[in-house]
Amino acid sequence: MRLFGTDGVRGVANKDLTAELALELAVAAAHVLGQAGAFEGHRPVAVVGRDPRASGEFLESAMVAGLASAGVDVLRLGVLPTPAVAHLTGELGADLGVVISASHNPMPDNGIKFLASGGHKLADELEDAIEAQLLEEWQRPIGAAVGRVRDVPDATDRYVKHVLSTTSQSLAGLKIVVDAAHGAAYSASPAVFRAAGATVTTIGCAPDGLNINDDCGSTHLALLQEAVIMQGADAGIAHDGDADRCLAIAADGSVVDGDQILAVLALAMHDAGQLTADTVVATVMSNLGFKLGMRAAGIDVIETAVGDRYVLEAMKAGGYVLGGEQSGHVIMLEHATTGDGILTGLQVLARVAQTGKSLGELASVMTRLPQVLVNVGGVDKSRADVDIELLDAVTAAQNELGAEGRVLLRPSGTEPLVRVMVEATSHEQAEAIASRLAGVVRDRLG
Numbered sequence: 001m002r003l004f005g006t007d008g009v010r011g012v013a014n015k016d017l018t019a020e021l022a023l024e025l026a027v028a029a030a031h032v033l034g035q036a037g038a039f040e041g042h043r044p045v046a047v048v049g050r051d052p053r054a055s056g057e058f059l060e061s062a063m064v065a066g067l068a069s070a071g072v073d074v075l076r077l078g079v080l081p082t083p084a085v086a087h088l089t090g091e092l093g094a095d096l097g098v099v100i101s102a103s104h105n106p107m108p109d110n111g112i113k114f115l116a117s118g119g120h121k122l123a124d125e126l127e128d129a130i131e132a133q134l135l136e137e138w139q140r141p142i143g144a145a146v147g148r149v150r151d152v153p154d155a156t157d158r159y160v161k162h163v164l165s166t167t168s169q170s171l172a173g174l175k176i177v178v179d180a181a182h183g184a185a186y187s188a189s190p191a192v193f194r195a196a197g198a199t200v201t202t203i204g205c206a207p208d209g210l211n212i213n214d215d216c217g218s219t220h221l222a223l224l225q226e227a228v229i230m231q232g233a234d235a236g237i238a239h240d241g242d243a244d245r246c247l248a249i250a251a252d253g254s255v256v257d258g259d260q261i262l263a264v265l266a267l268a269m270h271d272a273g274q275l276t277a278d279t280v281v282a283t284v285m286s287n288l289g290f291k292l293g294m295r296a297a298g299i300d301v302i303e304t305a306v307g308d309r310y311v312l313e314a315m316k317a318g319g320y321v322l323g324g325e326q327s328g329h330v331i332m333l334e335h336a337t338t339g340d341g342i343l344t345g346l347q348v349l350a351r352v353a354q355t356g357k358s359l360g361e362l363a364s365v366m367t368r369l370p371q372v373l374v375n376v377g378g379v380d381k382s383r384a385d386v387d388i389e390l391l392d393a394v395t396a397a398q399n400e401l402g403a404e405g406r407v408l409l410r411p412s413g414t415e416p417l418v419r420v421m422v423e424a425t426s427h428e429q430a431e432a433i434a435s436r437l438a439g440v441v442r443d444r445l446g
Contacts, residue, residue, distance in 0.1 A: 003134075004127040006307055008113030010102055013055030017110050019062040026066025026098075028133035029114050032126065033096035034072050043147070047092055049077035049085035049155070050100035051184040051242050052207035055110045059100050063112070067098075068147030069140065077155040079207075081184045081243035083340035084159035086119035090337070091158065101184065104219050104240035107212050119337040121309060160191050163343050166335045169350035172197035176349065177236040177249075179204040179224040181217025185243035189342045193237070196346060203227055213240065218247045218328055218341075225253040235352065235359045237345040238328075244308075245328040246341035248348060250360035258328040259290040260363040261348055265330065266299055266322055267365055268351045274321070274334075275299065281314045281323030283307070288406045288423045293366030306410075308339055369405070370427035372434040374420045379445035381411035384418050393440045397422070397433050405430070409437065418445065 003009055009025065011017040034044030046067050050056040056079075064074050075092060077085060082099045089097030097115035105111070114122055114130065122130075141147075152158075176198050180186040186205040193200045203223055204216040216223055218238040228236040228249045236249030248256040256264075262280060269275040279300040282290065291301050302318065304310040308331065311323040315333055324330035329339040336343055352359050384390065390409075398407045405424040412419055420437045424430035 003131045006309065007103070008099070008111050010105065010109060010111035012108050013053070013059065013110040017059065017112065019058055022059045022062035022112060023066035024134050025112055025130065026063045027070045027138065028130045028136075029096060029098070030067050030070035030072045031133050031138060032129045033114065033116060034070070044072045044095045045075065045093065046072050046096045046098060047075045047077055047085060047089050047094045047152075048098045048100070049080040049082075049088075051102075051212060052079050052182065052186070052209055053102070053107055053110055053212055054209035056100045057209075059110055059112070063098055063100065064149055068149055070138070070147065071141040071145055072147040074147055074149045076149060076151045078151065079184055079187075080155055080159065081188060081340075081342065082113070083244055083336055083338055083343065084155070084188060086115055086338045087159055087162055087336065088152070088155060089115050089117065089119035091162070092152070099242065101242040103242045103244065104213055104217070107210055107214065121312065121338060156188050156191070160188055160195065163192050163340070163346060164195055166343060167346060167350045169354050170197040171349050171353050174235070174349060174353060175199045175201075175231065175233045177201045177203065177224060177227045177231055177233050179216055179227075179236065179238045180243065181213050181239055181241050182207040182211040183213065183217065183239060183241035183243060185239045185342060189237070189239060189243065189345070192342050192346055193349070196349075198349065201227065201231055201233065217241065218245050221247065221249065221255055224249050225255070229253045235349060237349075239341040243341045244339040246330065246344040246348075247328040248345070248359060250363065251358055252360060254360060256359060256363045257368070258324055258326045258330065259287045260366060260368065261328065261344060262322070262324045262330060263290055263293055263366045264348055264351055264362045265332070265344070266294060267297055268347070269322060270297065270299055276319055276321045279318065279320050281311050281318075281320050283311060283325050284408055284410070285326055285421065287326065287366070287368050287371055289367045289369045297365070312338070369423045369425065370430045371421065371423045372427070372430040374434045374438040375412070375417050376420060376438050376441045377415075377417040379418055379441060381416060381418050381445070383445050384409060384411045384441070387444045390440055390444045393437060397437055400433065401429075407433070407437070409441070
Protein backbone atom coordinates (compact mmCIF):
# COMPACT_ATOMS: atom_id res chain seq x y z
CA MET A 1 0.00 0.00 0.00
CA ARG A 2 1.32 3.43 -1.00
CA LEU A 3 2.34 5.58 1.98
CA PHE A 4 1.62 8.90 0.24
CA GLY A 5 -2.04 9.75 -0.33
CA THR A 6 -3.61 12.49 -2.42
CA ASP A 7 -2.09 15.19 -0.21
CA GLY A 8 1.01 13.83 1.53
CA VAL A 9 1.17 11.36 4.39
CA ARG A 10 -1.75 11.55 6.82
CA GLY A 11 -3.10 9.60 9.77
CA VAL A 12 -3.84 9.69 13.45
CA ALA A 13 -0.85 11.38 15.10
CA ASN A 14 1.26 9.14 17.34
CA LYS A 15 -0.58 6.08 16.01
CA ASP A 16 -0.31 6.08 12.22
CA LEU A 17 1.94 9.12 11.94
CA THR A 18 4.63 8.72 14.59
CA ALA A 19 7.75 10.68 15.48
CA GLU A 20 9.80 7.76 14.19
CA LEU A 21 8.06 7.83 10.81
CA ALA A 22 8.45 11.61 10.61
CA LEU A 23 12.18 11.33 11.24
CA GLU A 24 12.57 8.56 8.64
CA LEU A 25 10.58 10.57 6.08
CA ALA A 26 12.77 13.59 6.78
CA VAL A 27 15.94 11.64 6.10
CA ALA A 28 14.49 10.11 2.94
CA ALA A 29 13.28 13.50 1.68
CA ALA A 30 16.68 15.02 2.43
CA HIS A 31 18.34 12.47 0.17
CA VAL A 32 15.79 12.75 -2.65
CA LEU A 33 14.93 16.47 -2.63
CA GLY A 34 18.18 17.81 -1.21
CA GLN A 35 20.30 16.41 -4.01
CA ALA A 36 19.87 19.50 -6.18
CA GLY A 37 21.55 21.67 -3.57
CA ALA A 38 24.37 19.22 -3.16
CA PHE A 39 24.90 19.12 -6.93
CA GLU A 40 25.05 22.93 -7.00
CA GLY A 41 27.76 22.92 -4.36
CA HIS A 42 25.82 24.19 -1.37
CA ARG A 43 24.37 22.48 1.63
CA PRO A 44 20.68 21.74 1.06
CA VAL A 45 18.17 24.02 2.80
CA ALA A 46 14.65 23.14 3.97
CA VAL A 47 11.85 25.28 5.38
CA VAL A 48 9.45 23.67 7.87
CA GLY A 49 6.05 25.05 8.88
CA ARG A 50 3.07 23.60 10.70
CA ASP A 51 -0.47 24.22 11.89
CA PRO A 52 -1.19 24.62 15.64
CA ARG A 53 -2.13 21.00 16.44
CA ALA A 54 -0.54 19.73 19.65
CA SER A 55 0.97 16.80 17.75
CA GLY A 56 2.63 19.23 15.36
CA GLU A 57 5.05 20.16 18.10
CA PHE A 58 6.67 16.73 18.38
CA LEU A 59 6.32 15.99 14.66
CA GLU A 60 8.10 19.27 13.85
CA SER A 61 10.92 18.33 16.24
CA ALA A 62 11.27 14.91 14.62
CA MET A 63 11.21 16.37 11.11
CA VAL A 64 13.81 19.03 11.93
CA ALA A 65 16.03 16.44 13.63
CA GLY A 66 15.85 14.11 10.66
CA LEU A 67 16.65 16.81 8.12
CA ALA A 68 19.55 18.24 10.13
CA SER A 69 20.97 14.79 10.82
CA ALA A 70 21.05 14.22 7.06
CA GLY A 71 23.06 17.40 6.48
CA VAL A 72 20.21 19.78 5.62
CA ASP A 73 20.08 23.30 7.06
CA VAL A 74 16.59 23.95 8.43
CA LEU A 75 14.67 27.23 8.51
CA ARG A 76 11.90 26.77 11.06
CA LEU A 77 8.86 28.91 10.24
CA GLY A 78 6.60 27.90 13.14
CA VAL A 79 2.82 28.05 12.77
CA LEU A 80 2.06 29.24 9.26
CA PRO A 81 -0.50 28.47 6.50
CA THR A 82 0.39 25.90 3.86
CA PRO A 83 0.48 28.53 1.06
CA ALA A 84 2.81 30.65 3.18
CA VAL A 85 5.23 27.74 3.53
CA ALA A 86 5.02 27.23 -0.23
CA HIS A 87 5.73 30.91 -0.89
CA LEU A 88 8.67 31.05 1.52
CA THR A 89 10.15 27.87 0.07
CA GLY A 90 10.63 29.90 -3.07
CA GLU A 91 11.41 33.29 -1.53
CA LEU A 92 14.06 31.89 0.80
CA GLY A 93 15.65 29.79 -1.95
CA ALA A 94 15.09 26.49 -0.14
CA ASP A 95 15.60 23.15 -1.85
CA LEU A 96 12.52 21.71 -0.21
CA GLY A 97 9.62 22.67 2.00
CA VAL A 98 7.73 20.71 4.64
CA VAL A 99 4.20 21.35 5.88
CA ILE A 100 3.02 19.52 9.00
CA SER A 101 -0.77 19.70 8.88
CA ALA A 102 -3.90 17.65 8.32
CA SER A 103 -5.79 20.61 6.86
CA HIS A 104 -9.52 20.32 7.58
CA ASN A 105 -9.22 16.96 9.36
CA PRO A 106 -10.08 16.70 13.09
CA MET A 107 -7.43 17.52 15.69
CA PRO A 108 -6.18 13.95 16.43
CA ASP A 109 -5.02 13.64 12.80
CA ASN A 110 -1.90 15.15 11.32
CA GLY A 111 0.01 15.01 8.08
CA ILE A 112 3.33 15.65 6.39
CA LYS A 113 3.51 17.23 2.95
CA PHE A 114 6.73 17.90 1.06
CA LEU A 115 7.24 20.69 -1.45
CA ALA A 116 9.90 20.87 -4.15
CA SER A 117 12.09 23.92 -4.70
CA GLY A 118 10.02 26.93 -5.64
CA GLY A 119 7.18 25.71 -3.41
CA HIS A 120 5.63 23.32 -5.91
CA LYS A 121 3.76 20.14 -5.02
CA LEU A 122 5.67 16.92 -5.63
CA ALA A 123 5.06 14.75 -8.64
CA ASP A 124 4.04 11.17 -7.87
CA GLU A 125 7.44 9.86 -8.93
CA LEU A 126 9.21 12.05 -6.35
CA GLU A 127 6.88 10.84 -3.60
CA ASP A 128 7.56 7.27 -4.70
CA ALA A 129 11.30 7.95 -4.60
CA ILE A 130 11.04 9.24 -1.02
CA GLU A 131 9.03 6.19 -0.01
CA ALA A 132 11.56 3.88 -1.65
CA GLN A 133 14.38 5.62 0.22
CA LEU A 134 12.87 4.88 3.65
CA LEU A 135 15.14 2.80 5.88
CA GLU A 136 17.86 2.60 3.22
CA GLU A 137 21.44 2.65 4.49
CA TRP A 138 23.05 6.07 4.30
CA GLN A 139 26.27 7.83 5.14
CA ARG A 140 25.72 10.03 8.19
CA PRO A 141 27.49 13.41 8.17
CA ILE A 142 29.51 14.33 11.22
CA GLY A 143 31.13 17.46 12.66
CA ALA A 144 30.54 20.59 10.64
CA ALA A 145 28.68 18.62 7.96
CA VAL A 146 25.50 18.23 10.02
CA GLY A 147 22.66 20.60 9.28
CA ARG A 148 22.07 23.74 11.31
CA VAL A 149 18.68 24.93 12.56
CA ARG A 150 17.44 28.50 12.91
CA ASP A 151 14.08 30.22 13.22
CA VAL A 152 12.66 32.77 10.77
CA PRO A 153 11.04 35.32 13.10
CA ASP A 154 9.57 37.43 10.30
CA ALA A 155 8.01 34.52 8.38
CA THR A 156 4.43 35.73 8.86
CA ASP A 157 5.35 39.31 7.96
CA ARG A 158 7.04 38.16 4.75
CA TYR A 159 3.96 36.21 3.71
CA VAL A 160 1.53 39.01 4.61
CA LYS A 161 3.60 41.45 2.54
CA HIS A 162 3.49 39.05 -0.42
CA VAL A 163 -0.30 38.61 -0.31
CA LEU A 164 -0.87 42.37 -0.02
CA SER A 165 1.35 42.93 -3.06
CA THR A 166 -1.17 41.10 -5.29
CA THR A 167 -3.64 43.99 -5.35
CA SER A 168 -3.61 47.76 -4.96
CA GLN A 169 -7.32 47.88 -4.18
CA SER A 170 -8.12 49.25 -0.72
CA LEU A 171 -10.76 47.50 1.39
CA ALA A 172 -11.50 50.69 3.36
CA GLY A 173 -15.15 50.85 4.33
CA LEU A 174 -15.67 47.09 4.34
CA LYS A 175 -16.56 45.37 7.60
CA ILE A 176 -15.70 41.67 7.66
CA VAL A 177 -15.49 38.70 10.02
CA VAL A 178 -12.60 36.23 9.70
CA ASP A 179 -12.87 32.62 10.94
CA ALA A 180 -9.46 30.93 10.85
CA ALA A 181 -10.71 27.60 12.32
CA HIS A 182 -8.28 28.03 15.24
CA GLY A 183 -5.73 27.04 12.63
CA ALA A 184 -2.59 28.19 10.89
CA ALA A 185 -4.10 31.46 9.58
CA TYR A 186 -5.12 32.79 12.99
CA SER A 187 -2.54 35.60 12.80
CA ALA A 188 -1.82 36.08 9.10
CA SER A 189 -5.39 36.32 7.81
CA PRO A 190 -6.63 39.15 10.08
CA ALA A 191 -3.31 40.93 9.52
CA VAL A 192 -3.78 40.90 5.73
CA PHE A 193 -7.33 42.22 5.78
CA ARG A 194 -6.59 44.90 8.36
CA ALA A 195 -3.55 46.07 6.41
CA ALA A 196 -5.73 46.25 3.29
CA GLY A 197 -8.03 48.67 5.10
CA ALA A 198 -10.96 46.51 6.22
CA THR A 199 -12.51 46.61 9.68
CA VAL A 200 -11.98 43.08 10.97
CA THR A 201 -13.69 41.03 13.68
CA THR A 202 -12.29 37.57 14.37
CA ILE A 203 -13.60 34.22 15.51
CA GLY A 204 -11.68 30.94 15.44
CA CYS A 205 -8.42 32.84 15.91
CA ALA A 206 -7.35 31.55 19.33
CA PRO A 207 -5.65 28.18 18.76
CA ASP A 208 -4.71 26.15 21.82
CA GLY A 209 -3.44 23.06 20.00
CA LEU A 210 -6.64 21.15 20.61
CA ASN A 211 -9.44 23.25 19.10
CA ILE A 212 -8.44 23.32 15.41
CA ASN A 213 -11.48 22.82 13.10
CA ASP A 214 -13.68 22.30 16.16
CA ASP A 215 -17.13 23.47 15.00
CA CYS A 216 -15.56 26.40 13.18
CA GLY A 217 -13.83 27.28 9.93
CA SER A 218 -14.77 26.38 6.37
CA THR A 219 -16.23 22.99 7.32
CA HIS A 220 -18.52 24.42 10.03
CA LEU A 221 -19.94 27.75 8.86
CA ALA A 222 -22.81 28.28 11.31
CA LEU A 223 -20.82 30.40 13.79
CA LEU A 224 -19.50 32.63 11.03
CA GLN A 225 -22.97 33.07 9.53
CA GLU A 226 -24.27 34.12 12.93
CA ALA A 227 -21.35 36.51 13.51
CA VAL A 228 -21.75 38.20 10.12
CA ILE A 229 -25.42 38.88 10.75
CA MET A 230 -24.91 40.00 14.36
CA GLN A 231 -22.03 42.32 13.42
CA GLY A 232 -23.83 43.72 10.39
CA ALA A 233 -20.72 42.81 8.39
CA ASP A 234 -20.38 43.01 4.63
CA ALA A 235 -18.87 39.51 4.44
CA GLY A 236 -17.32 36.65 6.32
CA ILE A 237 -14.17 34.77 5.31
CA ALA A 238 -13.66 31.16 6.46
CA HIS A 239 -10.49 29.09 6.25
CA ASP A 240 -9.69 25.48 7.03
CA GLY A 241 -6.94 24.38 9.40
CA ASP A 242 -4.02 25.09 7.06
CA ALA A 243 -5.72 27.97 5.18
CA ASP A 244 -5.34 26.66 1.66
CA ARG A 245 -9.11 27.07 1.29
CA CYS A 246 -11.57 29.94 1.51
CA LEU A 247 -15.34 29.97 1.70
CA ALA A 248 -17.33 33.14 2.26
CA ILE A 249 -20.53 34.37 3.86
CA ALA A 250 -22.58 37.16 2.32
CA ALA A 251 -24.13 39.95 4.39
CA ASP A 252 -27.45 38.10 4.64
CA GLY A 253 -25.74 35.00 6.06
CA SER A 254 -25.89 32.95 2.86
CA VAL A 255 -22.93 30.74 1.94
CA VAL A 256 -20.74 31.67 -1.02
CA ASP A 257 -19.03 28.41 -1.96
CA GLY A 258 -15.92 27.67 -3.99
CA ASP A 259 -17.79 27.58 -7.31
CA GLN A 260 -19.23 31.04 -6.70
CA ILE A 261 -15.89 32.41 -5.54
CA LEU A 262 -14.26 30.99 -8.66
CA ALA A 263 -16.96 32.61 -10.79
CA VAL A 264 -16.44 36.02 -9.14
CA LEU A 265 -12.68 35.83 -9.68
CA ALA A 266 -13.01 34.54 -13.24
CA LEU A 267 -15.20 37.49 -14.20
CA ALA A 268 -12.89 39.95 -12.47
CA MET A 269 -9.87 38.60 -14.35
CA HIS A 270 -11.86 38.38 -17.59
CA ASP A 271 -12.86 42.04 -17.31
CA ALA A 272 -9.25 43.01 -16.59
CA GLY A 273 -7.93 40.99 -19.54
CA GLN A 274 -5.95 38.74 -17.19
CA LEU A 275 -7.76 35.42 -17.75
CA THR A 276 -5.56 33.40 -20.09
CA ALA A 277 -7.55 32.16 -23.12
CA ASP A 278 -10.71 33.20 -21.24
CA THR A 279 -10.55 29.83 -19.56
CA VAL A 280 -10.94 28.64 -15.98
CA VAL A 281 -10.18 25.13 -14.65
CA ALA A 282 -12.64 23.32 -12.36
CA THR A 283 -13.46 19.74 -11.38
CA VAL A 284 -16.26 17.45 -12.48
CA MET A 285 -17.94 18.14 -9.10
CA SER A 286 -18.38 21.84 -9.83
CA ASN A 287 -22.04 22.81 -9.92
CA LEU A 288 -23.64 22.87 -13.36
CA GLY A 289 -24.76 26.40 -12.56
CA PHE A 290 -21.11 27.46 -12.52
CA LYS A 291 -20.54 26.11 -16.00
CA LEU A 292 -23.72 27.70 -17.33
CA GLY A 293 -22.80 31.04 -15.76
CA MET A 294 -19.31 30.94 -17.24
CA ARG A 295 -20.66 30.01 -20.66
CA ALA A 296 -23.02 33.01 -20.56
CA ALA A 297 -20.04 35.25 -19.74
CA GLY A 298 -17.99 33.89 -22.64
CA ILE A 299 -15.60 31.94 -20.41
CA ASP A 300 -14.59 28.35 -21.17
CA VAL A 301 -14.38 25.74 -18.41
CA ILE A 302 -11.82 22.91 -18.45
CA GLU A 303 -12.92 19.98 -16.25
CA THR A 304 -10.58 17.70 -14.29
CA ALA A 305 -10.89 14.85 -11.82
CA VAL A 306 -11.60 15.81 -8.20
CA GLY A 307 -8.49 17.02 -6.36
CA ASP A 308 -6.48 20.21 -6.41
CA ARG A 309 -3.45 18.39 -7.83
CA TYR A 310 -5.45 17.57 -10.98
CA VAL A 311 -6.65 21.17 -11.25
CA LEU A 312 -3.05 22.34 -10.95
CA GLU A 313 -1.81 19.84 -13.55
CA ALA A 314 -4.40 21.05 -16.07
CA MET A 315 -3.57 24.68 -15.36
CA LYS A 316 0.13 24.13 -15.94
CA ALA A 317 -0.45 22.01 -19.05
CA GLY A 318 -2.67 24.66 -20.67
CA GLY A 319 -0.97 27.76 -19.31
CA TYR A 320 -4.13 28.79 -17.43
CA VAL A 321 -3.96 31.11 -14.43
CA LEU A 322 -7.15 30.37 -12.47
CA GLY A 323 -8.68 27.14 -11.22
CA GLY A 324 -10.34 25.65 -8.19
CA GLU A 325 -12.79 23.39 -6.46
CA GLN A 326 -16.22 23.71 -4.91
CA SER A 327 -14.56 23.21 -1.50
CA GLY A 328 -12.95 26.64 -1.77
CA HIS A 329 -9.51 25.48 -2.87
CA VAL A 330 -8.69 28.21 -5.43
CA ILE A 331 -5.39 28.43 -7.28
CA MET A 332 -4.18 31.73 -8.76
CA LEU A 333 -0.94 30.76 -10.46
CA GLU A 334 0.29 34.30 -11.04
CA HIS A 335 0.56 34.76 -7.28
CA ALA A 336 0.84 31.30 -5.71
CA THR A 337 1.94 27.74 -6.42
CA THR A 338 -0.94 26.19 -4.50
CA GLY A 339 -4.39 27.06 -3.17
CA ASP A 340 -4.26 30.08 -0.87
CA GLY A 341 -7.34 30.89 1.21
CA ILE A 342 -6.10 34.30 2.39
CA LEU A 343 -5.11 35.38 -1.12
CA THR A 344 -8.48 34.17 -2.41
CA GLY A 345 -10.38 36.09 0.24
CA LEU A 346 -8.42 39.26 -0.45
CA GLN A 347 -9.05 39.08 -4.19
CA VAL A 348 -12.77 38.47 -3.71
CA LEU A 349 -13.12 41.41 -1.31
CA ALA A 350 -11.05 43.58 -3.65
CA ARG A 351 -13.67 42.86 -6.31
CA VAL A 352 -16.41 43.88 -3.88
CA ALA A 353 -14.61 47.15 -3.14
CA GLN A 354 -13.78 47.81 -6.78
CA THR A 355 -17.31 47.30 -8.11
CA GLY A 356 -19.26 48.67 -5.16
CA LYS A 357 -21.48 45.59 -5.39
CA SER A 358 -22.23 43.33 -2.44
CA LEU A 359 -20.68 39.88 -2.24
CA GLY A 360 -24.14 38.33 -2.65
CA GLU A 361 -24.75 40.34 -5.82
CA LEU A 362 -21.39 39.33 -7.29
CA ALA A 363 -22.00 35.66 -6.43
CA SER A 364 -25.34 35.75 -8.25
CA VAL A 365 -23.47 35.61 -11.56
CA MET A 366 -24.19 31.89 -11.28
CA THR A 367 -27.33 30.14 -10.09
CA ARG A 368 -26.38 27.20 -7.92
CA LEU A 369 -28.54 24.27 -9.00
CA PRO A 370 -29.79 21.89 -6.28
CA GLN A 371 -27.16 19.17 -5.93
CA VAL A 372 -27.66 15.84 -4.14
CA LEU A 373 -24.75 13.52 -3.37
CA VAL A 374 -25.29 9.92 -2.21
CA ASN A 375 -22.36 7.74 -1.13
CA VAL A 376 -23.09 4.06 -1.72
CA GLY A 377 -20.82 1.84 0.35
CA GLY A 378 -20.26 -1.92 0.46
CA VAL A 379 -20.12 -2.31 -3.32
CA ASP A 380 -17.52 -3.32 -5.89
CA LYS A 381 -16.53 0.12 -7.15
CA SER A 382 -14.20 -1.35 -9.80
CA ARG A 383 -17.27 -2.36 -11.87
CA ALA A 384 -18.93 1.04 -11.79
CA ASP A 385 -17.59 2.06 -15.19
CA VAL A 386 -18.31 -1.23 -16.98
CA ASP A 387 -21.69 -2.52 -15.75
CA ILE A 388 -24.00 -2.08 -18.75
CA GLU A 389 -27.30 -1.95 -16.85
CA LEU A 390 -25.91 0.67 -14.47
CA LEU A 391 -24.57 2.78 -17.33
CA ASP A 392 -27.94 2.51 -19.09
CA ALA A 393 -29.67 3.74 -15.92
CA VAL A 394 -27.30 6.73 -15.77
CA THR A 395 -28.00 7.54 -19.42
CA ALA A 396 -31.75 7.34 -18.85
CA ALA A 397 -31.49 9.66 -15.84
CA GLN A 398 -29.45 12.19 -17.84
CA ASN A 399 -31.99 12.10 -20.66
CA GLU A 400 -34.74 12.72 -18.12
CA LEU A 401 -32.92 15.81 -16.82
CA GLY A 402 -31.90 17.14 -20.22
CA ALA A 403 -29.73 20.25 -20.45
CA GLU A 404 -31.08 21.58 -17.14
CA GLY A 405 -29.47 18.87 -15.01
CA ARG A 406 -26.56 16.50 -14.69
CA VAL A 407 -25.69 13.03 -13.42
CA LEU A 408 -22.22 12.08 -12.22
CA LEU A 409 -21.41 8.59 -10.99
CA ARG A 410 -17.84 7.95 -9.90
CA PRO A 411 -15.92 5.50 -7.73
CA SER A 412 -14.27 7.12 -4.70
CA GLY A 413 -10.52 7.45 -4.98
CA THR A 414 -9.92 6.85 -1.28
CA GLU A 415 -12.87 4.83 0.07
CA PRO A 416 -14.71 1.59 -0.90
CA LEU A 417 -17.80 3.34 -2.22
CA VAL A 418 -19.42 4.84 -5.30
CA ARG A 419 -20.58 8.46 -5.31
CA VAL A 420 -23.83 9.34 -7.06
CA MET A 421 -24.28 13.06 -7.71
CA VAL A 422 -27.37 14.53 -9.34
CA GLU A 423 -28.15 18.17 -10.17
CA ALA A 424 -31.61 19.30 -11.22
CA THR A 425 -33.81 22.38 -11.28
CA SER A 426 -35.50 21.24 -8.06
CA HIS A 427 -34.12 19.54 -4.97
CA GLU A 428 -36.98 17.04 -5.04
CA GLN A 429 -36.15 15.86 -8.55
CA ALA A 430 -32.43 15.64 -7.78
CA GLU A 431 -33.11 13.65 -4.61
CA ALA A 432 -35.51 11.24 -6.34
CA ILE A 433 -33.14 10.47 -9.22
CA ALA A 434 -30.11 10.15 -6.91
CA SER A 435 -32.00 7.73 -4.66
CA ARG A 436 -33.12 5.69 -7.66
CA LEU A 437 -29.60 5.48 -9.09
CA ALA A 438 -28.14 4.58 -5.69
CA GLY A 439 -30.54 1.63 -5.61
CA VAL A 440 -29.29 0.51 -9.02
CA VAL A 441 -25.70 0.76 -7.80
CA ARG A 442 -26.50 -1.45 -4.81
CA ASP A 443 -28.35 -3.98 -6.94
CA ARG A 444 -25.71 -4.19 -9.66
CA LEU A 445 -22.46 -3.80 -7.68
CA GLY A 446 -23.40 -5.09 -4.22
